[in-house]
Structures are given as structure tokens and as C-alpha cells.
Amino acid sequence: MKIYHNFVKNVPLRRLCVLIFCILIIWLMRQIMSTVLLTFVFTFLSVNFIRQIQHHVKLSPFWIITPLYLIIIGLIYLLATHYIPNIIDSTFSLLKKVFNFYDSNKVQSDPVIAFLVESAKNLKLDDQIKTGITEIWRYVTSIGAVGFTIVISFLLSYFYSFEVDWMNQFGRAFEDSKVSWLFEDIHFFAKKFVNTFGVVLEAQVIIAVVNTILTAIALTILKFSSVPSLAMMVFFLSMIPVAGVIISLIPLSIIGYTVGGLQTMIYVWIAILAIHALETYVLNPKLMSSRTHLPIFVTFVVLLISEQLLGTWGLIVGIPIFTFFLDVLGVQTTNK
Numbered sequence: 001m002k003i004y005h006n007f008v009k010n011v012p013l014r015r016l017c018v019l020i021f022c023i024l025i026i027w028l029m030r031q032i033m034s035t036v037l038l039t040f041v042f043t044f045l046s047v048n049f050i051r052q053i054q055h056h057v058k059l060s061p062f063w064i065i066t067p068l069y070l071i072i073i074g075l076i077y078l079l080a081t082h083y084i085p086n087i088i089d090s091t092f093s094l095l096k097k098v099f100n101f102y103d104s105n106k107v108q109s110d111p112v113i114a115f116l117v118e119s120a121k122n123l124k125l126d127d128q129i130k131t132g133i134t135e136i137w138r139y140v141t142s143i144g145a146v147g148f149t150i151v152i153s154f155l156l157s158y159f160y161s162f163e164v165d166w167m168n169q170f171g172r173a174f175e176d177s178k179v180s181w182l183f184e185d186i187h188f189f190a191k192k193f194v195n196t197f198g199v200v201l202e203a204q205v206i207i208a209v210v211n212t213i214l215t216a217i218a219l220t221i222l223k224f225s226s227v228p229s230l231a232m233m234v235f236f237l238s239m240i241p242v243a244g245v246i247i248s249l250i251p252l253s254i255i256g257y258t259v260g261g262l263q264t265m266i267y268v269w270i271a272i273l274a275i276h277a278l279e280t281y282v283l284n285p286k287l288m289s290s291r292t293h294l295p296i297f298v299t300f301v302v303l304l305i306s307e308q309l310l311g312t313w314g315l316i317v318g319i320p321i322f323t324f325f326l327d328v329l330g331v332q333t334t335n336k
Contacts, residue, residue: 008181018185019328035149035156037313042157044198045205047164062162069158093226189328196327200320207283208238211275218271219252224259240303240315245276294319 007014029036046065053064160167174183212235219227230252237244249272256268294302299319306318 014181015185015188018182019189022186022189033310033313035153037317038150038153039156039160040198041201041205042153043160044194044202046157046161048202050161050164060162061164065158065161069154192327193324196324197317197320200323201317203283204239204316204320207279208235210283211235211238211279214275214278215271218268218275222256222259222264222267222271224255230255245272245279248272294322 216231256265306314
């Protein structure tokens with residue numbers, strides 16, 4: 001019993017054990033990781049929205065979040081019935097056009113094409129594309145399971161959000177239990193997790209949306225076809241810090257060369273460079289605190305490791321998880 005009391009009093013050791021315990025539980029839940037992460041993202045955004053509204057108007061969370069979720073459901077219905085079929089058709093038309101263009105004899109010995117192909121090889125873009133196609137095909141062939149995951153995550157986030165005050169009160173009750181130290185430490189890590197992982201992930205979503213809108217405007221001005229399809233690609237790749245911009249530049253360059261030759265391709269580079277500069281020097285400092293400033297080398301290493309450990313999800317949540325551990329260890333990073 002004395003060993004137990006000494007363990008409880010040794011806060012650093014105790015919290016280390018609790019952190020390892022939490023990591024083990026999460027690892028055992030890896031089969032439902034998509035549901036867990038989507039639920040967290042939806043809930044985090046919903047609760048933030050509730051707090052923003054309550055800051056101006058004192059309303060119950062139920063009356064704030066219910067209209068929002070009904071609007072989202074309506075928008076999803078419109079997308080599924082009107083826009084998604086058109087996007088799929090335009091995507092196939094764009095791919096067919098690109099393949100026909102690059103299969104022609106005119107471009108077989110083109111130095112620009114050779115440069116793009118070599119760049120794709122150096123970035124191992126072919127592997128990225130194969131992995132992406134494999135993931136997309138897996139999701140398409142199991143669309144029922146994917147839809148079920150999204151629906152369950154959506155419902156869970158809704159139930160948590162409109163009972164957020166009750167859930168907080170329910171959670172605090174465990175801190176008065178017989179193993180209060182355990183739940184106090186879990187609360188300690190949960191608070192840090194929300195303040196780092198949640199904030200960084202939210203910022204990535206906002207940056208991805210801004211990048212997508214600006215890129216879509218630029219591609220429309222350059223008279224690209226199938227802009228909605230390209231915008232979707234840009235959005236998902238923008239969720240990958242740093243690497244997403246580099247990966248998206250190759251297919252956009254290839255399509256730009258198809259549309260208007262070398263001149264259009266250079267315009268695409270200028271547009272992407274300007275958008276990336278806006279992200280680097282305006283959005284990142286404003287949306288992400290100084291603790292998230294990481295060297296590019298570290299960013300790529302974290303992405304490589306997280307992709308191996310967590311698959312496609314690792315490319316999105318790898319950096320937020322890494323910043324969480326930096327916060328737990330008390331490591332303060334600053335921009336150069």
C-alpha cells in the first residue's frame with residue numbers, strides 16, 4: 001500500500017504511466033480510428049461554434065447546434081443529389097482529356113513533359129498516386145462502411161455538443177472518485193490535447209478551405225475545366241502540411257500545360273507560389289501559435305513516420321499529434 005501511495009504522490013511518474021495507458025487504449029481502438037478522429041473533429045468544431053454564439057447570445061447549446069446540423073444535412077443532400085454526380089463526370093472527362101493529350105506523338109519528346117515526369121519521379125509522386133488510388137478504390141468499394149462511419153461520427157458529435165455542459169459536469173464527477181488521481185491526469189492530458197491537437201487541426205481545415213477557394217479562383221481565371229474536381233484535390237492535399245502544396249503542384253502543372261502550354265503552367269506556378277506565401281506568412285502565424293512552427297525537415301520526417309504508423313490519416317493528424325507531445329514535454333518552439 002505504501003508503494004501505491006508513493007506512486008500517487010510522484011506526479012511526473014504517475015502522469016507518464018497514465019499517458020502510456022492512454023496511448024495503449026487508443027492503439028487498441030485503431031480499428032475504429034476513423035470514427036474516433038471524425039467524432040473529435042466534428043465535436044471540436046461544434047463546441048467552438050457554440051461558445052462563439054454564447055459569447056454574444058445566451059442560448060442553450062441545443063438551440064444553437066440543432067439548426068446548424070440541420071443546415072449541414074440539407075447541404076449534404078444537395079451535394080449528393082446535384083453536384084457530386086456532375087463532379088464525377090467532369091473528373092472522368094478531365095482525366096480522359098489529359099491522357100489523350102499526353103499519349104499523342106506531339107508531346108512524347110517535349111522537354112517540359114520530360115521535366116515534369118522527372119520531378120514526379122523525384123518526389124515519388126507515382127507511389128503517392130498509387131496509394132491514393134488504392135485508398136479511393138477501397139473507400140468506393142466500401143462506401144456503405146464509410147457512410148456509416150461519417151453518420152455515426154456526426155450523430156455522436158451532435159449528442160455531445162447539445163449536452164456539452166452536462167458532459168463536462170459528468171466528467172468532473174470522476175475527479176471525486178476513489179481513483180481521482182487517474183481522472184485528474186486524464187483531464188490534464190485531455191485539456192492539452194484539445195489546446196494543441198484540436199487547435200492545430202482546426203487551423204489546418206481553415207487554411208485548406210482558404211487555399212482551395214483561392215486556387216479555384218485562380219484556375220477559373222486561367223480557364224481550367226473541371227475546377228470543382230481540382231478544388232477537391234487541392235482541399236485534401238492542403239490538409240497535409242508543406243508536402244501537400246508540393247504534391248499538388250505536379251498534377252496542376254501537367255493539366256496547366258495541357259490547357260495552355262508552358263505559359264499557363266508558369267501562371268499556375270506563380271498562383272500557387274502566391275497562395276503558399278499567403279499561407280506561410282499570414283495564415284499560419286495568425287491561426288497557429290508559435291508552438292507549431294517546425295523546421296521543414298522535421299515536418300517531413302513526422303509526416304513520413306505518421307503515414308507509416310497511421311496510414312492516410314497520419315498525413316493529416318501527424319503534425320497535430322507531434323505538437324501535442326511537444327506541449328506535454330514542455331518544448332517551446334519558435335519561428336526563426
